[in-house]
Amino acid sequence: MATALVTGASRGIGRAVAQAFARRGDRVAVHFGRDRDAAERTLASLDGDGHALVGGDLGDPAGAQAVVDAAAEALGSIGILVNNAAVAPSAANAHRVDGVSFEDWQRAWADMVAVNLLGSSNVTMLVAQRMIAQGEGGAIVNLGSRGAFRGERDHPAYAATKAGLQAFGQSMALVLAPYGISVASVAPGMIATERQASKLEGVGGDDIRGQSPFDRVGTPEEVADAVAYLTSPGAVWTSGAVLDLNGASYFR
Ligand SMILES: NC(=O)c1ccc[n+]([C@@H]2O[C@H](COP(=O)([O-])OP(=O)(O)OC[C@H]3O[C@@H](n4cnc5c(N)ncnc54)[C@H](OP(=O)(O)O)[C@@H]3O)[C@@H](O)[C@H]2O)c1
Numbered sequence: 001m002a003t004a005l006v007t008g009a010s011r012g013i014g015r016a017v018a019q020a021f022a023r024r025g026d027r028v029a030v031h032f033g034r035d036r037d038a039a040e041r042t043l044a045s046l047d048g049d050g051h052a053l054v055g056g057d058l059g060d061p062a063g064a065q066a067v068v069d070a071a072a073e074a075l076g077s078i079g080i081l082v083n084n085a086a087v088a089p090s091a092a093n094a095h096r097v098d099g100v101s102f103e104d105w106q107r108a109w110a111d112m113v114a115v116n117l118l119g120s121s122n123v124t125m126l127v128a129q130r131m132i133a134q135g136e137g138g139a140i141v142n143l144g145s146r147g148a149f150r151g152e153r154d155h156p157a158y159a160a161t162k163a164g165l166q167a168f169g170q171s172m173a174l175v176l177a178p179y180g181i182s183v184a185s186v187a188p189g190m191i192a193t194e195r196q197a198s199k200l201e202g203v204g205g206d207d208i209r210g211q212s213p214f215d216r217v218g219t220p221e222e223v224a225d226a227v228a229y230l231t232s233p234g235a236v237w238t239s240g241a242v243l244d245l246n247g248a249s250y251f252r
Contacts, residue, residue, distance in 0.1 A: 003075040004231070005029040005068070007058060007123060008085030010038040012193035013143065015045070016220035017082050020228045022046035026080070029054045029071035033085060050075075058085050058119030059111070068126040077134050080231045081127045083120040083165070084143045087111045088195060089155040096154045109157040116161035121168055128176055137180030139231040142169045143223075144185040144242060149252045162187075166242050173240035182239035184230045189246030190217040212247035 004021045008014040010032035018028045019042075027050040032039035036055055043053050052074030056067035072078050087093065094100070095108040124140060131138035147155070148163035166185045173183040190208055192200060200208060200217065209216050226245055229235055244252070 001025045001027065002079040002231075003027050003029075003077050004080035004082065005031060005054070005071040005075075005078050005123075005127065006082045006084060007031040007067070007120075008033065009042050010035045011042070012195060013188075013191060013220045013223050014082070014084040015042045016224035017084060017227050018042055018051075019045060019047075020221070020224040021080070021231075022048050022051065024228065027051055027075055029075055029078075031056070031067055031071070031085065033057060058123065059087075059114035061118075061122050064119055064122035065126060068123055068130070072130055077136075078127050078130055079134075079136065079138050081124065081138070081140045082143070082227060082231070083123060083140070085119065086116045086143065086161075087114075087158075089147075089152065089158050090195070094154040095157060097156065108155070112155075112157040112161045116158070117164045117168070120165055124168075124172060128172065128181065131176075131181050132179050135179075137236075138176075138182075139235070140169070140172065140176075140181065140183045141227050141230050142166065142183075142185040144169075144187040146187050146189040146244070146246045146250050148187060150250050169242075170240050177239060180236075182230075182236045184235075184238050184240065185242045186223060186226055186230070187242050187244050187246070188218060188223050189244075189249045191220055191223055191245075192217050193220055212249040214247045216247070218245060218247055 009018040009030040057063040144166040145162035147159040152159040
């Protein structure tokens, strides 16, 4: 049985990861940003007991510190970290270079860098130091994206932060290996979370499904299964990997 902090577990992929961890007997700190009610629903859905709810804005370094402290206090240790929370692409934060104001461009970059890259790096640093002090190894998984390789026309800041996060994970894999801590990333293509529901309706949805020869998009559970494997004791040799989870929709 392990202890795990899953950031952004109030919904979507983070919720599925928390559920997969709880199913195998882990105790989970379910982190949320703003949506406490949704995180309560995640918590209520988890198998077993000893789980905890931890809220905080990861775009703020003090928030990241408070989240890690609260998770460690509630669980007694942190053996697994999943950096899942992110400011993800939406119509509201689109910033295509040929159709955006400089003001909106700056806002999108600032928000995405603050959470996706700096927030994840701050949480990783604080958790890694705890794992080193605990002396029992550990596993860290970052939620990257296919967009880091394929590009994102409407959300270049998102693609850049995910590429940065994946590269950051590889630097951490190098330095944390001597402590028995593995660090890997997953790079999902389109996954059918609630957030993506509107994009998957109608003809546009058919086009997105058609990008994969399976003619569908992935599920949060498929991503969670991969994260569960990457954080299992037998997966330490995957450290440094960036695992594509895109249904053969993009080869790099
Ligand atoms: N779904 C996809 O198609 C897809 C594809 C590739 C990669 N990914 C990656 O997979 C991860 C999860 O995706 P998803 O679709 O499940 O995302 P989502 O539904 O948008 O959920 C995002 C999570 O991040 C949290 N969050 C956002 N901003 C935050 C902040 N400032 N501080 C703390 N928490 C914050 C949210 O918390 P609250 O709601 O509580 O505020 C929420 O729990 C993300 O890293 C995303 O980039 C997703």
